[in-house]
Amino acid sequence: MVKDCIQVIKDRVSTRSYLSKEVPENLLLEVVNAGHLAVSAGNLQPWEFYIVNNKSKIEKLARLSKQSWVLEAPTVIVVCADPHISAMKYGEKGEKIYVVQDTAAAVENILLAAEAYGLASCWVGGFDEIKVKELLDIKDDLIAMAMITIGYPKGKIKESRPQRALEDILTIIN
Numbered sequence: 656m657v658k659d660c661i662q663v664i665k666d667r668v669s670t671r672s673y674l675s676k677e678v679p680e681n682l683l684l685e686v687v688n689a690g691h692l693a694v695s696a697g698n699l700q701p702w703e704f705y706i707v708n709n710k711s712k713i714e715k716l717a718r719l720s721k722q723s724w725v726l727e728a729p730t731v732i733v734v735c736a737d738p739h740i741s742a743m744k745y746g747e748k749g750e751k752i753y754v755v756q757d758t759a760a761a762v763e764n765i766l767l768a769a770e771a772y773g774l775a776s777c778w779v780g781g782f783d784e785i786k787v788k789e790l791l792d793i794k795d796d797l798i799a800m801a802m803i804t805i806g807y808p809k810g811k812i813k814e815s816r817p818q819r820a821l822e823d824i825l826t827i828i829n
Contacts, residue, residue, distance in 0.1 A: 670808050685768065699744060705732065719787050720783075728805060733799055787802070
């Protein structure tokens with residue numbers, strides 16, 4: 656059963672401990688399709704997705720991110736951006752800003768879809784982008800922007816981290 660959207664947002668947490676159970680391909684495709692459905696400047700969709708299920712490659716991704724817990728995930732999705740697509744319409748701003756915003760929107764959709772389907776996930780932003788591209792034979796034009804671990808959570812998922820109070824971060828201008 657798919658959860659209500661607002662409940663998914665409230666429930667989603669970064670998970671770093673997974674069962675060894677594989678995620679069915681049809682479910683992974685649904686999750687990645689959610690990323691593909693993200694908003695993007697000019698609807699240019701400047702992203703590509705790499706689903707990695709190969710344990711040997713996941714071990715290498717864990718080393719390249721310096722995050723040993725990545726080893727536990729049965730799947731890692733690498734989200735890539737093509738800055739040239741955004742630059743064709745928006746020039747330098749598209750190449751440097753919009754492509755990052757667009758890719759981040761795709762990543763967030765993937766994280767939320769994973770939660771909606773009862774999967775756990777974690778966004779990994781720090782890794783050796785050049786070596787990840789070499790490992791996965793990612794096209795030269797693409798930038799590896801994010802890795803997302805996906806799987807079934809091991810044990811009870813921790814409570815989410817405390818949030819800053821809304822009144823501390825919100826300004827309403829009438």
